[in-house]
Amino acid sequence: MSSVLFTPLSLGPFGLVNRIAIAPMCQYSADDGCASLWHLQQVMQYAMSGAGLIILEATAVERHGRISHGCLGLYSDANEQALARTLAAARAVAVPGTRFGIQLAHAGRKASTQRPWQGGKWLQPHEDPWPISAPSAVPFAPGYQTPEALDDAGLARVKAAFLQAATRAVRLGFDVIELHSAHGYLLDSFLSPHANQRTDCYGGDRDGRTRFPLELAAAMRAEIPASMALGARITGTDWSENGWSQDDAGEYAKGLKAAGAAYVCVSSGGSIPGVSIPSGPGYQVHLAAHVKRASGMTTRAVGHIVTAEQANEIIAKGDADMVALARAILDNPRWVWHAADRLGAKIEYPPQYARVAPSLWRAAHLARPEDFKA
Numbered sequence: 001m002s003s004v005l006f007t008p009l010s011l012g013p014f015g016l017v018n019r020i021a022i023a024p025m026c027q028y029s030a031d032d033g034c035a036s037l038w039h040l041q042q043v044m045q046y047a048m049s050g051a052g053l054i055i056l057e058a059t060a061v062e063r064h065g066r067i068s069h070g071c072l073g074l075y076s077d078a079n080e081q082a083l084a085r086t087l088a089a090a091r092a093v094a095v096p097g098t099r100f101g102i103q104l105a106h107a108g109r110k111a112s113t114q115r116p117w118q119g120g121k122w123l124q125p126h127e128d129p130w131p132i133s134a135p136s137a138v139p140f141a142p143g144y145q146t147p148e149a150l151d152d153a154g155l156a157r158v159k160a161a162f163l164q165a166a167t168r169a170v171r172l173g174f175d176v177i178e179l180h181s182a183h184g185y186l187l188d189s190f191l192s193p194h195a196n197q198r199t200d201c202y203g204g205d206r207d208g209r210t211r212f213p214l215e216l217a218a219a220m221r222a223e224i225p226a227s228m229a230l231g232a233r234i235t236g237t238d239w240s241e242n243g244w245s246q247d248d249a250g251e252y253a254k255g256l257k258a259a260g261a262a263y264v265c266v267s268s269g270g271s272i273p274g275v276s277i278p279s280g281p282g283y284q285v286h287l288a289a290h291v292k293r294a295s296g297m298t299t300r301a302v303g304h305i306v307t308a309e310q311a312n313e314i315i316a317k318g319d320a321d322m323v324a325l326a327r328a329i330l331d332n333p334r335w336v337w338h339a340a341d342r343l344g345a346k347i348e349y350p351p352q353y354a355r356v357a358p359s360l361w362r363a364a365h366l367a368r369p370e371d372f373k374a
């Protein structure tokens, strides 16, 4: 199979060395939004991975926009300084050409929850919960806090927080800002007819519900330099009746393109509780393919993409322009090196590790027992 996965891709103002992205993954290991030693090892490891694009985890634009007490933030000078150290260390060991992005996020009605390994439920009174906000005063699920519906001043505050975090991301030297408008967090809850019950110009039909995220995307694009790319994570479907559909996602992607975004990453689910999601290999790829066809937008597929051949085929078939991997990278940080070997693509190894190149030895992860016979 020829390796299209390892061909370059133009992403707005610059090129990516290959079509592989590391998906944003919350580590719940920050201290009041500040990146920790855990992030240092994590992002340095990503930097050496060979992936063309690395998107740092959902990063809250305001303190109350964090999912949990452990979420990364970019709402204070201390946050910015901590991330500057992390990014400088990552860039120092990065494979040449690696591009770094940050996912800017606001958790909306899913904020103020425990870390997953502490239960993932809404914070209890003794756990220092905080007030949450959303488009409408509709709780995510029974038991969750009822959010305060954002009024005009609240919308202005959120918009200003996104723009200020974007300014910090520019100062930090990121290549990409990815707006998180998926998984039921603030921007996604504007899109969702289940969560958004507003009667002003930011609710109602699809045009109304997409208005705030699209205005925000356009304002962010105007705020950041032309040398940076703006992208967005979007919901391909919320998997519910009368909810957010793949057609809605296609139209929303068109709007993002008009607002100046360079790509969308098509995920799904998380918008409402209790829906059945047919998770399995490549289960969201058809959503990316639909969005790509409908919008003509550079599109990233994500979700249960595990093997090199599977990733390559998604690109070869034209279902997406790039793929994002999350759990496969946590499981095997050398995934890209091994994929290149399987697909016959030549990649740069860090010189310190050059002797692990499969042309110089038969790597254990690939070997069949007969390779080791005398």
Ligand SMILES: Cc1cc2nc3c(=O)[nH]c(=O)nc-3n(C[C@H](O)[C@H](O)[C@H](O)COP(=O)(O)O)c2cc1C
Binding pocket: 023, 024, 025, 026, 027, 057, 058, 103, 180, 182, 183, 233, 267, 302, 303, 304, 305, 324, 325, 326, 327, 328
């Ligand atoms: C530990 C973990 C943390 C995640 N955090 C984020 C996040 O910060 N932002 C986001 O958009 N998605 C997040 N996700 C979802 C992933 O980016 C990805 O879309 C999902 O895991 C499906 O991809 P996979 O099958 O390759 O794991 C997270 C997933 C995992 C496993």
